[in-house]
Amino acid sequence: MTIINDAVLSQDIEALRERFTHTQELYREVCALLFFRYGITPTANKLYQLVRKGSMSAPAEALNKFWGDLREKSRTRIEHPDLPEELKNLAGELVATLWTSAQAAAQESLAAHRAEAQEFVLQAKAMAAAAIADRDTERLAAQSLKSELKVAGDQISIQREELAATKEASSSLLTRLDEAKQNNAALQRQLEAARRDFAAELDKLHAAAQLAEERSRSTERRMLLDMDRERTATAKLQKEVDALGAESLRAAIQHRKEFNTLQQTLGDSRQKNGQLEGALQAVTTSLDRANLETKQIQAQLNDSTAQTMSYRSQAEDLRRQWEETQQLLKKAQATKAPERRQRRL
Structure with a gap:
C-alpha cells in the first residue's frame, strides 16, 4: 500500500504544481495535503523531497506559516458582550479542544477505513492471484x-x-479362403480320380503279379533242370581238373629241377661278372685318368689357341702397319719424282 500511496501522492503533488506556481503557496498546499488528506505530519525535509523547489529555507518558512495558520484557525472566539474575557478564552479553548477531538476521531475513522480498504485490496489481490493461478x-x-x-x-x-488395413487383409484372406476351398474341392476330385485310377492299376498289378509268379515257377523248374545238368558237367570237369593237377605237379617237379640247374649256372655267371666288373673298374680308372689328361691337354690347347689368336692378331696389326708404310713410301716416291724432274729442268 505504501507504493500505491506514494504514487497517488505524487499525482496529487503534480496536480498542485499546475495550480500553484508560487513556491510558498505550493509548499503550503502540500502541507495541507499531507496533514489533512493523508494524515502525515509534514516536515521540512519531507516537503523538500516531495516538491524540490526553491532553497531549504522555503519549506521551513512555509511549514511555520502553515502551523501558525492552523493554530489561529483552531482557536474559536466567543464574541459576547456580557461575558468576561477569561470566560471567552476558556469557551474558545473548549471549542478548540472539541474540534481537535473531533478531528482526531475523524482521523481514527479515516485510518480504520484505510486499514479496511487495504485489507479489502489485499483480499482482492489474493483473489486475483488465486483467479490467475486458477486460470493458469x-x-x-x-x-x-x-x-x-x-x-x-x-x-x-x-x-x-489399422482397421482399414485389417478389413482389407480380412477381405483378401476371405478371397484366398474361397480360392483355397475351390482348390481343395478340385484336389478332392483329382484325389477321387487318382484313387479310381490307382484301384484299376492295382488290379492290373495283381494280374501281372500272378502271371509273373506263374512264369517264376516255370523258370524255377527250368533252373533246377539246368542245375542238375551243371552238376553233372561239374563232376566231369572235376575229374579233368584232377588229371590236369597231377600232370601239372609232374611238370612243376621238372621245372624245379631245371630251375636249380639255372640257379647254379647263374651263380657261375655272377662269379664271372665279378671278375669282369673288377677288370671294368680298372679300365674305368684308366679311362678317367686318360680323360683327366685329355682335359689338361685340351686346356693347354685352348691356351695355345688363345695365344695363337693373339699372335695372329698382332701379326695382322703388323701386316696392316707394313701395308700402310708401303703406301706411304709409294706416295712419298710419287711426290719426289716430279720434284726431281723440276730440279733437272
Missing part, C-alpha cells in the same frame, strides 16, 4: 486436454488406418 491451472489443463485429445485423435486415425 485451467489453461494448463486445457493445453494438456488438447494434447491428450490430439494424441487420442492421432491414435484414432492410426486405429482407423
Whole structure:
C-alpha cells in the first residue's frame, strides 16, 4: 500500500504544481495535503523531497506559516458582550479542544477505513492471484486436454488406418479362403480320380503279379533242370581238373629241377661278372685318368689357341702397319719424282 500511496501522492503533488506556481503557496498546499488528506505530519525535509523547489529555507518558512495558520484557525472566539474575557478564552479553548477531538476521531475513522480498504485490496489481490493461478491451472489443463485429445485423435486415425488395413487383409484372406476351398474341392476330385485310377492299376498289378509268379515257377523248374545238368558237367570237369593237377605237379617237379640247374649256372655267371666288373673298374680308372689328361691337354690347347689368336692378331696389326708404310713410301716416291724432274729442268 505504501507504493500505491506514494504514487497517488505524487499525482496529487503534480496536480498542485499546475495550480500553484508560487513556491510558498505550493509548499503550503502540500502541507495541507499531507496533514489533512493523508494524515502525515509534514516536515521540512519531507516537503523538500516531495516538491524540490526553491532553497531549504522555503519549506521551513512555509511549514511555520502553515502551523501558525492552523493554530489561529483552531482557536474559536466567543464574541459576547456580557461575558468576561477569561470566560471567552476558556469557551474558545473548549471549542478548540472539541474540534481537535473531533478531528482526531475523524482521523481514527479515516485510518480504520484505510486499514479496511487495504485489507479489502489485499483480499482482492489474493483473489486475483488465486483467479490467475486458477486460470493458469485451467489453461494448463486445457493445453494438456488438447494434447491428450490430439494424441487420442492421432491414435484414432492410426486405429482407423489399422482397421482399414485389417478389413482389407480380412477381405483378401476371405478371397484366398474361397480360392483355397475351390482348390481343395478340385484336389478332392483329382484325389477321387487318382484313387479310381490307382484301384484299376492295382488290379492290373495283381494280374501281372500272378502271371509273373506263374512264369517264376516255370523258370524255377527250368533252373533246377539246368542245375542238375551243371552238376553233372561239374563232376566231369572235376575229374579233368584232377588229371590236369597231377600232370601239372609232374611238370612243376621238372621245372624245379631245371630251375636249380639255372640257379647254379647263374651263380657261375655272377662269379664271372665279378671278375669282369673288377677288370671294368680298372679300365674305368684308366679311362678317367686318360680323360683327366685329355682335359689338361685340351686346356693347354685352348691356351695355345688363345695365344695363337693373339699372335695372329698382332701379326695382322703388323701386316696392316707394313701395308700402310708401303703406301706411304709409294706416295712419298710419287711426290719426289716430279720434284726431281723440276730440279733437272
